[in-house]
Amino acid sequence: MPERIPREFFARPTLTVARELLGAHLVHREPDGVRVGGIIVETEAYVGEEDQGCHARAGRTSRTAVMYGPPGHAYVYFTYGMHWLFNVVTEREGFPAAVLVRALMPTEGLERIAARRAGRPRREWTNGPAKLCQALDIDGRYHGADLCAPDAALFLEFGEAFPDESVTIGARVGLNTVPEPWKSIPWRFIARP
DNA sequence: AGCACGATTAACT
């Protein structure tokens, strides 16, 4: 029986949460009860208003308000006019920070994932932050959702942790116009098989 | 009210 990740897990330093989320399971229990999800294999940390790569650099706005709220909630946002990206809010209430989930290894609901990623090879089902949202049918409906609520439809479960020797750490992706040191700071965590 | 651009992806050359 898989154990839900409690809110205290997320109420810690964002880098710790990002590292330890590798191996955890992200699951969407869909309206008909079918579970769709996988093992998290890539994350990035976004930490506070000082972090010029973090959306909270602009301060508290209607878009970023969720990041200022309690940990364990979903920060889901829309970008490039077509893509949704999923984050988990971390740290204490009032401090804006989150972990972006960038890639999964699909383990549940494979037929649904295949259907939503129609025609694409399996390795491209969930190997990107917008791809996994499409595969798991995560969108703005879940922005602000409590991932730790007992009846949550979108939630996380503990899995098998990846040891340090199978984790690569590097610079975050896609921060093209972000100034240093934020652009190159090694806050990306990748688990390799 | 207008504008530049983005924590990306897929389809190109």
Next chain:
DNA sequence: GTTAATCGTGCTC
């Protein structure tokens, strides 16, 4: 390697 797709957000006027 390059680039179009497509629109909400935050910033400037």
